[in-house]
Amino acid sequence: MNFRSFILGLAAAFGLPWLCLIVIPVVKYQQLTPVAYDKDKDGVEGMFPPAPINAQGQLVYVREGCNQCHTQMIRPSQLGLDGWYKGWGQDQEARPVAARSNVLRDYLSEKYALLGIQRVGPDLTNFGWRAPEAAALHVHFYAPRSVHDWSTMPAYTQLYKLQKIQGPPSDRALKLSKKFAPPAGYEVVPTPEADRLVEYLLSLKRDYPVPGQSAAVAASPAKK
Amino acid sequence: MQTTPASSDTELQADNLRRAAIDKSVKGPVLFLFTNGAFWLMFSTILGVLAAIKLVEPEFLGHAPFISYGRLQPARINALVYGWGVQAALGVMLWIMARRSGQELKHGKSLLITAGVFWNITITVGILAILMGKSTSIEWLEMPKFVWPVLLACFLCYAWPIARMFGRAFRPEGFMVSTWYILGACFWFPWIFITANVALHCLPGLGALGAGIDAWYIHGVILLFFVPVGIGAAYYFIPKITGQPIASAQLASAGFWTLAILGGWTGMQKYMGGPLPAWMTAVGAATGVLLLIPVGLVGLNHHLTTLGKHSAVASSPTLRFIFFGALFYPVSGFVLALNSAFWTGSALQFTQSWYSFQVVSVYGFFSMCVFGAIYYIVPRLSGCEWLSVRLIRNHFWFSVYGIGTIVVMSLVAGWQQGADLNNPEHWDQNFMNHVVNSRAYVVSRAVAWALISFSNLMFLLHLLLMVAGLGRRSSAPTLLHREHDEHALPAHA
Numbered sequence: 001m002n003f004r005s006f007i008l009g010l011a012a013a014f015g016l017p018w019l020c021l022i023v024i025p026v027v028k029y030q031q032l033t034p035v036a037y038d039k040d041k042d043g044v045e046g047m048f049p050p051a052p053i054n055a056q057g058q059l060v061y062v063r064e065g066c067n068q069c070h071t072q073m074i075r076p077s078q079l080g081l082d083g084w085y086k087g088w089g090q091d092q093e094a095r096p097v098a099a100r101s102n103v104l105r106d107y108l109s110e111k112y113a114l115l116g117i118q119r120v121g122p123d124l125t126n127f128g129w130r131a132p133e134a135a136a137l138h139v140h141f142y143a144p145r146s147v148h149d150w151s152t153m154p155a156y157t158q159l160y161k162l163q164k165i166q167g168p169p170s171d172r173a174l175k176l177s178k179k180f181a182p183p184a185g186y187e188v189v190p191t192p193e194a195d196r197l198v199e200y201l202l203s204l205k206r207d208y209p210v211p212g213q214s215a216a217v218a219a220s221p222a223k224k
Numbered sequence: 225m226q227t228t229p230a231s232s233d234t235e236l237q238a239d240n241l242r243r244a245a246i247d248k249s250v251k252g253p254v255l256f257l258f259t260n261g262a263f264w265l266m267f268s269t270i271l272g273v274l275a276a277i278k279l280v281e282p283e284f285l286g287h288a289p290f291i292s293y294g295r296l297q298p299a300r301i302n303a304l305v306y307g308w309g310v311q312a313a314l315g316v317m318l319w320i321m322a323r324r325s326g327q328e329l330k331h332g333k334s335l336l337i338t339a340g341v342f343w344n345i346t347i348t349v350g351i352l353a354i355l356m357g358k359s360t361s362i363e364w365l366e367m368p369k370f371v372w373p374v375l376l377a378c379f380l381c382y383a384w385p386i387a388r389m390f391g392r393a394f395r396p397e398g399f400m401v402s403t404w405y406i407l408g409a410c411f412w413f414p415w416i417f418i419t420a421n422v423a424l425h426c427l428p429g430l431g432a433l434g435a436g437i438d439a440w441y442i443h444g445v446i447l448l449f450f451v452p453v454g455i456g457a458a459y460y461f462i463p464k465i466t467g468q469p470i471a472s473a474q475l476a477s478a479g480f481w482t483l484a485i486l487g488g489w490t491g492m493q494k495y496m497g498g499p500l501p502a503w504m505t506a507v508g509a510a511t512g513v514l515l516l517i518p519v520g521l522v523g524l525n526h527h528l529t530t531l532g533k534h535s536a537v538a539s540s541p542t543l544r545f546i547f548f549g550a551l552f553y554p555v556s557g558f559v560l561a562l563n564s565a566f567w568t569g570s571a572l573q574f575t576q577s578w579y580s581f582q583v584v585s586v587y588g589f590f591s592m593c594v595f596g597a598i599y600y601i602v603p604r605l606s607g608c609e610w611l612s613v614r615l616i617r618n619h620f621w622f623s624v625y626g627i628g629t630i631v632v633m634s635l636v637a638g639w640q641q642g643a644d645l646n647n648p649e650h651w652d653q654n655f656m657n658h659v660v661n662s663r664a665y666v667v668s669r670a671v672a673w674a675l676i677s678f679s680n681l682m683f684l685l686h687l688l689l690m691v692a693g694l695g696r697r698s699s700a701p702t703l704l705h706r707e708h709d710e711h712a713l714p715a716h717a
Contacts, residue, residue: 103499
């Protein structure tokens with residue numbers, strides 16, 4: 001083997017997976033576009049996926065590294081029980097119906113899908129369905145341990161402003177329990193960044209029916 | 225060949241002079257990389273302790289945003305990978321390639337130092353940016369996107385002379401497995417790095433495919449950069465110190481080419497069951513298991529080479545580190561296979577066992593081999609011997625116990641997390657069980673990183689003393705067990 005064939009060998013060994021796993025899928029991905037629902041078959045109208053992601057709020061999520069502990073990916077039933085968790089999809093209140101696992105188009109409008117690194121906290125793929133109202137979510141970000149005393153979530157106090165109450169208290173002030181409340185005469189209000197983050201999380205509803213699959217198929221566990 | 229005794233004194237002397245000239249020619253850049261790398265390693269392991277504590281007790285040291293887990297963890301992993309890993313690897317690659325190909329570094333020394341300085345400045349800026357809240361949240365590429373072209377240029381400044389040395393000394397009939405691995409690492413890293421950065425930073429959004437490419441990137445860097453450098457160092461130093469030739473050239477060649485062929489396919493199984501096309505994750509999972517073949521071939525070869533020479537492992541610091549590093553290679557392959565295989569992977573997905581793989585391959589395997597190499601290389605460059613057997617011994621044992629703890633604990637924790645996550649009885653409960661059950665494992669992780677930080681402190685101090693020229697003035701190397709003199713080592717060990 002001479003020098004040239006050695007280098008060629010190195011290039012070929014790596015070039016094949018590079019071409020098949022990266023280059024061709026990337027080129028093909030560029031052709032992926034939203035598709036329209038068929039009213040007769042799908043029972044709904046409009047486009048799939050229906051709305052682009054809330055990119056501004058996602059920036060805060062990215063910046064704080066939320067994906068270190070939260071995934072955004074529901075696995076099919078043969079891999080895990082993600083879809084069966086209460087609130088991890090739509091309509092799972094009384095009787096568990098598996099939320100569908102995700103498809104490529106669910107993340108179509110995202111620059112980089114934050115599928116996650118570890119699942120230290122619960123999955124957020126469809127968090128919008130189970131989320132409490134915005135005010136409660138703000139309290140959760142400001143003082144996670146006021147919601148669950150076992151929580152290991154960091155407190156994102158930098159997204160909130162501690163200010164002196166001047167005149168009537170702000171109607172946006174966080175209603176904190178005694179232990180976490182600011183000193184008397186002060187109040188905690190969300191910054192615009194905190195609002196964006198909450199809007200983003202409330203918008204996470206990725207279990208819209210997939211065109212071409214009836215709602216029943218979409219809801220049932222994926223076949224192996 | 226350095227391992228065959230020279231026939232006469234003059235020849236031996238000429239040989240030694242030639243080696244000394246080669247060492248002198250690469251001294252500046254190599255010592256620069258090692259010292260800076262050791263500082264980054266120290267930084268990374270201390271932040272590792274802090275990150276583990278913050279994962280259990282988020283109120284520790286207050287709520288300052290730059291020490292929240294979401295920023296701390298990427299910052300310290302980037303410090304480990306780019307600050308320590310790539311830098312130390314480049315130092316070892318440059319030295320081994322120069323020695324193995326018998327070439328002096330003719331010119332461009334100042335360019336190499338400049339590239340090294342720029343590398344460190346860029347990493348510093350990048351890691352500060354993560355801590356200040358400019359992270360991209362793309363695993364292992366969290367530094368802002370202006371960072372990567374600089375890093376690439378600096379890397380190429382080193383890769384080019386290494387490849388030139390290889391090219392000049394290439395002999396079709398001679399089999400030089402350590403340089404094969406090192407050239408492979410030189411060749412693949414820029415390719416992987418450019419691909420991932422262009423795809424994730426320059427192309428318009430790739431959505432979920434981007435996440436898959438990122439997982440591929442991480443495994444590519446581990447399997448086609450860190451692993452080849454580690455194996456290359458092991459193949460170079462094990463025969464050199466034991467005085468045995470490599471047991472089987474066929475095994476060595478097969479181990480190399482199977483790694484080269486399989487390494488690029490794996491990684492995307494991290495998101496199996498996810499939005500990626502199923503064949504991509506399936507191919508990744510299959511190769512993740514098939515990689516046991518190169519792992520087994522290399523492991524068998526090292527085992528056969530060191531057979532009957534274990535007393536040298538006890539006495540030579542270099543061999544001891546490399547021997548244990550090489551033992552961690554099969555462990556890392558095994559962890560990867562567990563994460564990849566469908567039966568175990570479904571339980572271990574998104575758990576600490578993936579962290580276990582990163583730590584065992586980057587720290588347990590790669591870094592231990594590089595420590596061994598550094599214990600051999602630095603005395604030859606600084607002209608003095610390591611000061612203290614005790615420091616080396618402590619560095620070794622604290623590292624081994626620390627890594628062992630992290631790997632075992634993370635695997636068990638991963639299994640526990642997976643079992644909790646897939647427990648049907650938890651379907652309507654909040655995440656309390658998962659959080660509470662994994663707490664103890666994260667505490668053990670904090671303790672383990674503290675042990676490793678302690679070991680690195682000794683390593684860093686020892687290295688700084690050596691670089692300052694304050695080592696022992698002696699012609700005899702620092703060995704760990706003097707009483708084992710009956711298994712006398714070759715003079716150059």
